[in-house]
Amino acid sequence: MAAQHIREDARSDSSPAVTERAAAAVNRALFDRTGLVQGRYGLAGAPETGVKVFGRMWSAPVVVGPHPDRVRPERERAAVRASAAAGLPAVVTTAPWSADPVGGDVPLWLDITAVPDRRAAHELAGRAQDAGFGALTLRLAPDPGPRPPVDWSALPLLRAETSLPLLIAGTDTAQDALRAIEAGADGVVTSALRELPAIADAVAGGGLVLLSGGIRRGADILVALASGADAVVLRPTARDGVPTDAVGGDEAADRSTDSVPDLSDLQGLVREFARAMEFTGAGSVTDLGREVIRVGAAPAEPAPAPTMPEELRRTDLHSALSDPVLDTMNFLNEITFRYPDAISFAPGRPYDGFFDTEQIFTHARRYLDHLADQGRTPQEIRTALYQYGPTAGMIREIIAESLMADEGIDVPAESLVVTLGAQEAMLLALRALIGGPDDVLLVSSPCYVGIIGAARLLDIEVHPVEEREDGLACADVEAAIRELRARGKRPRVLYVLPDHANPSGNTLDLRTRTDLLRTAARHGLLILEDSPYRMVSPGPRLPTLKALDRARTVVHLGSFSKTVFPGARVGYVVADQPVADGVGGSTLLAAELAKIKSMITVNTPSLSQATVAGALLAARGRVSEMNSEAAAYYGEAMRSVLQRLDSCLPADRRAELGVRWNEPAGGFFLSVQVPFRADEAALSRSAQEFGVIWTPMEHFHPLGGGRNGIRLSISYLTPAEIQEGIARLTRFIEAECAAHERSEK
Numbered sequence: 001m002a003a004q005h006i007r008e009d010a011r012s013d014s015s016p017a018v019t020e021r022a023a024a025a026v027n028r029a030l031f032d033r034t035g036l037v038q039g040r041y042g043l044a045g046a047p048e049t050g051v052k053v054f055g056r057m058w059s060a061p062v063v064v065g066p067h068p069d070r071v072r073p074e075r076e077r078a079a080v081r082a083s084a085a086a087g088l089p090a091v092v093t094t095a096p097w098s099a100d101p102v103g104g105d106v107p108l109w110l111d112i113t114a115v116p117d118r119r120a121a122h123e124l125a126g127r128a129q130d131a132g133f134g135a136l137t138l139r140l141a142p143d144p145g146p147r148p149p150v151d152w153s154a155l156p157l158l159r160a161e162t163s164l165p166l167l168i169a170g171t172d173t174a175q176d177a178l179r180a181i182e183a184g185a186d187g188v189v190t191s192a193l194r195e196l197p198a199i200a201d202a203v204a205g206g207g208l209v210l211l212s213g214g215i216r217r218g219a220d221i222l223v224a225l226a227s228g229a230d231a232v233v234l235r236p237t238a239r240d241g242v243p244t245d246a247v248g249g250d251e252a253a254d255r256s257t258d259s260v261p262d263l264s265d266l267q268g269l270v271r272e273f274a275r276a277m278e279f280t281g282a283g284s285v286t287d288l289g290r291e292v293i294r295v296g297a298a299p300a301e302p303a304p305a306p307t308m309p310e311e312l313r314r315t316d317l318h319s320a321l322s323d324p325v326l327d328t329m330n331f332l333n334e335i336t337f338r339y340p341d342a343i344s345f346a347p348g349r350p351y352d353g354f355f356d357t358e359q360i361f362t363h364a365r366r367y368l369d370h371l372a373d374q375g376r377t378p379q380e381i382r383t384a385l386y387q388y389g390p391t392a393g394m395i396r397e398i399i400a401e402s403l404m405a406d407e408g409i410d411v412p413a414e415s416l417v418v419t420l421g422a423q424e425a426m427l428l429a430l431r432a433l434i435g436g437p438d439d440v441l442l443v444s445s446p447c448y449v450g451i452i453g454a455a456r457l458l459d460i461e462v463h464p465v466e467e468r469e470d471g472l473a474c475a476d477v478e479a480a481i482r483e484l485r486a487r488g489k490r491p492r493v494l495y496v497l498p499d500h501a502n503p504s505g506n507t508l509d510l511r512t513r514t515d516l517l518r519t520a521a522r523h524g525l526l527i528l529e530d531s532p533y534r535m536v537s538p539g540p541r542l543p544t545l546k547a548l549d550r551a552r553t554v555v556h557l558g559s560f561s562k563t564v565f566p567g568a569r570v571g572y573v574v575a576d577q578p579v580a581d582g583v584g585g586s587t588l589l590a591a592e593l594a595k596i597k598s599m600i601t602v603n604t605p606s607l608s609q610a611t612v613a614g615a616l617l618a619a620r621g622r623v624s625e626m627n628s629e630a631a632a633y634y635g636e637a638m639r640s641v642l643q644r645l646d647s648c649l650p651a652d653r654r655a656e657l658g659v660r661w662n663e664p665a666g667g668f669f670l671s672v673q674v675p676f677r678a679d680e681a682a683l684s685r686s687a688q689e690f691g692v693i694w695t696p697m698e699h700f701h702p703l704g705g706g707r708n709g710i711r712l713s714i715s716y717l718t719p720a721e722i723q724e725g726i727a728r729l730t731r732f733i734e735a736e737c738a739a740h741e742r743s744e745k
Contacts, residue, residue: 020213023172023191024235027214030193032684034223035294038341038691039281047277048284049270053208053231054135054165054186059087060270061231061285062221065212066091066111066137080108086266091137091233109135111169113147115154118161125162133164137189140170152179159184167208174202181206189233193224197290200228218272219689222280226288234266268738272689275731279691294338320456325449325699335687343725344693345712348502348668350536354630355565363564363614364607367395370617389606392594393418395613399558399572402621406535408547409556415576415590417597418604422530422559425573427454427600428593429528429555430493434460439492440484444472446671446700446709448502448530451495462702463491469662471506472496474515481523493526493555498545500533500667503700503711507664510542517545520553526577530557535623536715537666538635552577555589563627564615568608635666637714640722642670648730657737668715671697674733676740678710685732692728 169189187208212233445464546556575589697709
């Protein structure tokens, strides 16, 4: 009874059960692409979810749908009891018990699937009215398979025999819906969310419009109503003790699509619907219009792709392009774009309120003046800005002086390479240092996705060293080295973020830093140190690993993206390790990295380098002083987030729920541990239904893990957004914990 385009998706089996399952899957995909527009949040009083239909009050615009099981009618009774407890109507089938007197206040409807002649219609209608049913639904099934056909000829037969409200199910086009209403039906049931706005326009108040299929959450109910439905029909599932024949034939198929709700908590579903209404600012169901949904529920069909001489296959491309880690940033950007009204704790970027557009010109001018003071001619200055410039960078001396002034890192300018952010520095270092298939990159895990992605693209084996609650432990690094060597592998490089790590927020203490350097020197291991959050964190700083390095075991990565401004895309790598040429001579590792860079990006843009250099010159190399105000701001933001979390989830409540978090003293990130799976599906629910975005920690675990972790970034939010955002996050966590607890029973 699904629309034609849905029937074509189920070519292998045209039975009603399969076409309904296909329609539900199509609807589910559309629901997942549809977001809610935030209204005035926190209106006085709770939203009114109740509706009056056919003279009866319902607690919400929801009907528990039919589920035939003639062998085990007790399962249908279970669905009726669940609906009665929630104050919702239920549709029952023509199983023998269903036509018995039902009594009570439960607003039962009768689902009819066969009306062979007028005599049968008369008998069926009479029994239904005598039994006290509130309405009838006639299911059109012109090609039902083994059952008798039910087509349009059944409608006038039944309409002539009963005064009960009559709804026609299977009207999945506007033309069919209008035909049903004009023939005397009091409403229609469609399984086509894509066609719902057109169907509602065609009916135009002449009868009810109900949507069946794909509804799983309270926000889905709101989207259906905003698209034109008066109510939705839920299908029971095997989880409710009710068979799954009507949505796909078996329990495994039902669970695999996860496109139907759990009827064991219909009242919880109604509460979710109320929260979705509250998010949009709707005070009652009648306030819901198409303006509250951002992505249309009936998007246009995609244009046909142009023909190509030969189709590219994913298997023909590099295997890393199939790795989920490369989709991480795209997924987060998509979620943010889809729900622009949500408060986002996802982006790990600086707060741009500290940036002034005019500073770009001021910084660049200061660097040009610096070149003039050094005796450069106007032509040389013009060339410095307009031409490619040296591959290793034209501001290495200025960066080296800044590192000495601010970090105590004493290295010659020749040991630096200026890069396109720290990401290019990672790529250069890995390409140079990992020489063969037996060389392995160790990473502290959870780990920044950029290093994982770079390793995947370079076909480098990654071996995670799991962090403990307080960060990386040297004993675990030693164990990883022994394990790899036992396998005939060569542990070559360890990537680590010692300060306010992304994503965990952990910081290595001084003892761990010195022990790590000794471990690396003892095993011939190089450390790739990445520390972009030092200068945007308040309070005293521990020395970098490079500042403590006496054996040249540390390759230090740096970036000005968090300090000067991200758009410059200027980073650097300190690689002062000597590289023997085999004939008695040597070069610095930095020179080898510059060779690789010359084949990738040629050089870092001169104008970006000039802007960064001007900022460093203005601060006399003291990036810490230049960022003191920003560091204080981020520190206060971190404290605000932690205080708000503690206020919304006090110690006894979070212990009861099984929720905990760490408390970083700086940086942009902290991690929250929850008892439920915090994956991309949960993030979508959080964004759509609660208006808050975060990052799943499982994105940061190279070989799996982090399934119960949430990363929060504090850097890009105002104090007011933090207060409201954590309140929304708390509501999401409470709801997910409750759902998880129900599923465990």
